[in-house]
Amino acid sequence: MEKTYNPEQIEAKFSLLWEDKNLFSSNSNTTSKNAYCIMLPPPNVTGSLHMGHAFQHTIMDILTRYHRANGEQTLWQPGTDHAGIATQMVVERQLATQDMTRHELGREKFTQKIWDWKAQSGDTITSQMRRLGFSVDWEKNRFTMDNGLSNAVKKVFIQLFKEGLIYRGKRLVNWDPILHTAVSDLEVINTEEQSSLWYIRYPVTNTNEVMIIATTRPETMLGDSAIAVHPNDKRYTHLIGKTVDLPLTNRKIPIIKDDYVDMKFSTGCVKITPAHDFNDYEVGFRHNLDVINILTDDAKINNGVNSAYTDMDRFKARKQIIQDLDNQGLLEKIEPHKLMIPRGDRTNAIIEPYLTDQWFVKIKPLVQPAIDAVKNRDIRFIPENWSKTYFNWMNNIQDWCISRQIWWGHRIPAWYDEKGNIFVADSLKQAQEQAGEGITLIQDKDVLDTWFSSALWPFSTLGWPEKTPDLSRFYPTNVLVTGFDIIFFWVARMIMFGLKFTGEVPFKDIYITGLIKDGQGQKMSKSKGNVLDPIDLINGITLKNLLEKRTQGLMQIKMAEKIKKQTRKEFANGIPAFGTDALRFTFATLASFSCDIKFDIKRVEGYRNFCNKLWNASRFVLMNLKGKTIDTNAQLSTADEWILSRLQNTKINVEKHLSDYRIDLMSQTLYEFIWHDYCDWYLELSKSLLQNNKTKTGTQAILIKVLSEIVTLLHPIIPFITEEIFEQCNVITGHDNTSLIIQPYPKIINNLISAKAEAEMKWLQTFILRIRQIRGEMNISPLKWLPCFVQSFNSKDEQYLTNNINILNSLAKIESINKLTTTEQAPESATALVNDMKIFIPLAGLIDKSQEITRLNKEIKKLKKMKSQFKSKLDNEKFIKGAPKTIINIEKERLATTLSAIHDLNNQLNKISSL
Structure with missing residues (x-):
């Protein structure tokens, strides 16, 4: 072995070797009775591997490598998502640099541009995954827009439509006025911002009374359909059933009663605008109110409500409306007010609740089987408390808007004739057969929400609707590893669709991970400048390049300077190269059941030190065994029996923690055994044992045996360094140079667990530690040989002293051990206890008091x-x-x-x- 641990060199070597030998293939163990499958949550094809990806992928790889090593036919299914909006924006920006728009290019040529972009630049994540050693079956890499998955999407859409579970209707959606499309809740970021509360006077028709309404969006009053008060609010009961004159319009709207109104907020009465507020929409539905849309697709006032504001941008119209109200004496007051503003995550535009024609999934009929699957524990959440979140959302679920007004994605398989009749079919030819000859058909321009195709991921990737060998072998899958933020958007929908179209749950376990945050507990974001790139932690990055990376694209100079200042403080010398294994081990130790996980770069440094210690320990073992014949039948010392016993107990704990998905406890167990039991104790003990002809041969055999099992146990967490050490171990043992990745995971051998050996070693360790403690407290050099007296010892203490006198001399630097009777007086000494036995270290000549x-x-x-x-x-x-x-x-x-x-x-x- 090289003297210095060089992760970059090792990682490059085995990344190529594993794939060249096709060792990640799910076809490599087809004789196994058991199959194991994990579906990779498909990352956006536009993206790069962020810390959350790297964290979750590490957990998946640990599980995959462990089950593969247990002899199971194992598939970790990779793939990427076409990411409709995000991908379209990337290519549109490219066109903008050429002063072109997608509309000028046309739909067909534009989508071809996207396919071209994907071929050139869309595989960033796959290369990063390879850099992190993730053992997915690359031969089965899928893309949500490939032919097989596209056919599955069409089949699901058509079947749901035929069953009346997909319909087209006019309803409120989240609308991005820049993208001109509906967006999901996940694509809306709510931020607290300073605004105002405007109090408007609504005159009660044919009276001198007015109702004062507080609103944060004055422009929407043009679409008001009613004023609502609480049924028990005595201030307004006499007005229920009357009307108000809606300011700035020629309309009268009714005063209604509804429990939705909060009597204690503001004036206790609210304007109801069904076309521009989700809650108001529900109130309007209950009271059969008019639904009046006031906006155009780009959030300007349309020509149907008041010609004075037609074509005005919504915020320009707001200013004019406030001015007009004030001129007419209808503006009561304005108060500063903080509120949550919904903004599009791609455009930062304020999202509007907007009434449009969209396609929806009627979700209620699909809900109950999905609820029952979790209640019956056919599916279990880990940690279990996330099932409450799941039930809460499922019990309050609304119909799902699945259409998007963009060009990149699965185009909705529906055609319209001139009368607006809808024909849903697999192709134009089939639609034409439904419509009849001579009928002109035009295909729906919308595409499906990205989450629609993702909902089919667990079975469509395996070949459904065909009955493929992979589908029958690997479905249902074993575990889904994902974040809590997409339980609603993805997890629940996969369960509903999996049960609907296969009759089985899509996965048995759902392991919900926490969110990786920075060292101060702040969410990582580009705007905060606290993002860490996992590849930078592996390769290292200079401070200059890190500063450029964190401030790239920032327009605000003050913010850029703030980020630079914080970065210089945190990473004065940039980030050193830690290597993949150190980062993976760090992720493993962070894989607790906590919701928020602080990522401290010092931990990566600590696990880099662990890898270095493992490397140096391996070099010590291999150097001492080079050229030696290993006798596996040699007699073992108590220390040999002890380390074998500790190894079995470690295996027991590792197996338990893995079955409980406590990857953090698994990695901690291995760390403590390797660092403390094997390196700090057994290797130190072995130096003495290797000098003794009676113990030498046994210790040689156990040194290599335990090291080989250690790297096999560690391999799922840190695959590169362990593969290199295992290769070197094969040289010593004379075994074929087979890859560690396909070696069986070490089995627990119960008859090697020795309470006797562990008791004796605990006694020996305590004795040595007490001597070292005295040295530390009395400032005595660790190289100084010490005389020692013992008293109040029993027969077992005497036996242990006899058995381990050479080790005590070597490790504790004790030159002599003298036994005192209970009546004998010890010299002036520092004292310590090993159980009931007293230890005395005379201090005369050792310290200057x-x-x-x-x-x-x-x-x-x-x-x-x-x-x-x-x-x-x-x-x-x-x-x-x-x-x-x-x-x-x-x-x-x-x-x-x-x-x-x-x-x-x-x-x-x-x-x-x-x-």
Whole structure:
């Protein structure tokens, strides 16, 4: 092995080897009785691998590699989503640089441009996935717009339409006035912004009374259909049934009663505008109110409500309407008001509730089987509490708007004749057969919501509607790994469609991960400049390039400077190259059941150190065994039996944590066993054991056996370094140079669990640690040989002393051990206990008592000064009120650490003073 661990070199080597040998193939173990399948949530073809992707993909790869190693026929199904709106915007921007629009190009040529773009630039994520070592079956890579999936989409649409579960109707949708399309809730970002509350006077018809209405959108009054009050509001009961004169129009609208009204908010009466508010739409439906649309597709006032504002932009019209109301004495007052503004995630335009003709799925008939599947535990959420979120949404579900007014996507398979009759079919030819000869048909211009094709992903990727071998073998799939933010948009719809079209659930487990945030607990976003690129963590990036990356495209100079300042503070020297394995191990340790996960780059550094320790430990083992004959039948020492026992217990815990989806606990278990049991203890013990002819041969066999199993256990988490070490182990053992990726996962061997060996080793470890503790407290050099006395020992202590005298001499640097009877007086000593046995280390000639007391007093004084500084800051009310919570917590931790250090040093001082 190379002296220095070089992740880049190792990763390049095995990335090629795995794919060249087709080791990710789901066809490689067709004789297995068991099949295991994970569907990759298809990332947008326009995107790149962000931290959330890398985190979730690491979890999926750990599960995939583990089940593959257990001999199961394993498929991790890859693919990408066509991402209708996002992809169309990318290509439209390219056209804009040539002073062209898609309309000038035409639909057919424009969609061909998108296909061309995908072929050239649309596979960024797949290359990044390869860089992270994700073992998906690349031969079965799918795309939501490929022929097979497109045919599945059409079949589902046609069947649902025939059953009356898909219909076309005029309803409210989220409308992006820049994109000119309906958008899903997931594509709407609600941000708190400062606005106003306008109070408008609505005169009650033929009276001197007025009703004062507060609104955040004055322009929508042009579409008001009623004024609503609460049935129990005595202020207005005498007005129910009357009308008001709607300002700026020639209309009268009724005063109605409805429980929807909050009597305590504002004036207790509200304007009802069914065409421009989702809640108002429901009120309007209950009371059979007029639904009056006031806007055009690009959010201008249309010509149907008031000619004075026709063709005005909605916000320009708002200003004019406020001015006109004020001129007519109908503007009561204006108050500042904060509210949540819905903005399109692609355009940042304010989204309008807009009444348009759209295609919808009648969702209620599909809901109950999907609810029952979770209630009956045919599907389980992990953690289980997410099922409550699922039930809450499913019980309040609304019909699903599935049409989008764009060109890129699955075009709706519906044709219209001149009278507006609809013919849904697989092709124009079939539609023509329905309509009859001589009837001119025009296909619907809309495409389907991206989530529609994604809802079919678990079975369409496996070949449905054909009864393919993959479909029968891998469906239902085993687990879906995804985020809580798309339980509604994707998970629930996959369950509904899976049950509807296959009769089976699409997956058995749904593992909901948390959201990766930055080290301060803030959501990562480009606007905040706190995004981390997983590839940068692997390869490293200079500070200059990181600054450019984080401020690219930012128009606001102040914001760019703020981001640069924060980045320089956090990454003064850029980001070093940590390698893939270190990043993967970090993700594994973060895979808890927490909703919010702080990502601290120091953790990656820590797991880079772990990889380095594993590398150096492996070099030590292999160097000591090079050229040696390994005797697997050699007699074992207690230390050998102990490490084998600890290894079996580690396997038991790993298996349990994997079955519970506690990847964090799995990785923590392996980390502690490897770092502490194997490296810190067994390798140190082996140095002594290898010098003894009685224990040498057994220790050689166990060193390589345990190392081989360690890298096999670790392989699903950190595949590259473990593959390289395993290859080197094969050289020593003389085995064929087979890949670790296809090796069986280590089995638990219960008869190797030895309570006896573990008890003796615990005694030995405690003895050594107590000696080291005395050295530390008394400031005695670790190289200094020490005399030792023991007292109050039993027969087992004597046996352990006899068995381990050479190890105690070697690891604790003890030159002699003298046994004292209970009546004998020990010399002036530092003392410690191993169970009931007392240990004495005579201090004569080892320390200068007065010098050590002076040193400790000086250190305590220094720490007390620091304590005062920390306490003073935390007692400062101005600091507590103004500082971020994370900074306050850091100061509290510093104070606690300082107090603990003072306590420990005082204990040492008391011990030395009492000598």
